[in-house]
Amino acid sequence: GQSLEQPSEVTAVEGAIVQINCTYQTSGFYGLSWYQQHDGGAPTFLSYNALDGLEETGRFSSFLSRSDSYGYLLLQELQMKDSASYFCAVTGGFKTIFGAGTRLFVKA
């Protein structure tokens, strides 16, 4: 079967750094993606890792370890607008499987 595990909720303060972990079990793996979704809105793409290591895009970084079937999203200099749900997603072939999402609450 295919499954992704990520924490259901994370709370952090403005200006801090937060890490959202994702472990996966899939048949067929091309890469790990991260999406952000604000309440009532559409998911938007944040990052993609196909190879082991860290990818940095502005305040957001994403890490992948294929041997551990593990990745994380790192958000730095948190802002109130970062309060949203974050989904990890595994692409294997033509399908993309999404995790249940991590709700991030950023406090002032």
Added chain:
Amino acid sequence: DGGITQSPKYLFRKEGQNVTLSCEQNLNHDAMYWYRQDPGQGLRLIYYSQIVNDFQKGDIAEGYSVSREKKESFPLTVTSAQKNPTAFYLCASKEGGRAGNQPQHFGDGTRLSIL
């Protein structure tokens, strides 16, 4: 601007009724997807299509049907066989191919409720 348009934004279904959700994209993407999202949950794949006139069942296809007669359009019909249709439905598209480095672009969704 290129993008994905879903309509309507809100839809109400009566018992025993079939309803169709529209999804149109002008991104010239080959692949299109339909997802269902329940409150506080992730996205579950209903159907996907890699090319015109071809589509595949996802993980929760029962009670749904799709067509892909044009590259730009991928409508989803929620049939009366779907006994719990209340959810947020998201349509997505991406460039073709198996690699995951092309992101999926999502529409703004349709919120379906039972009357």
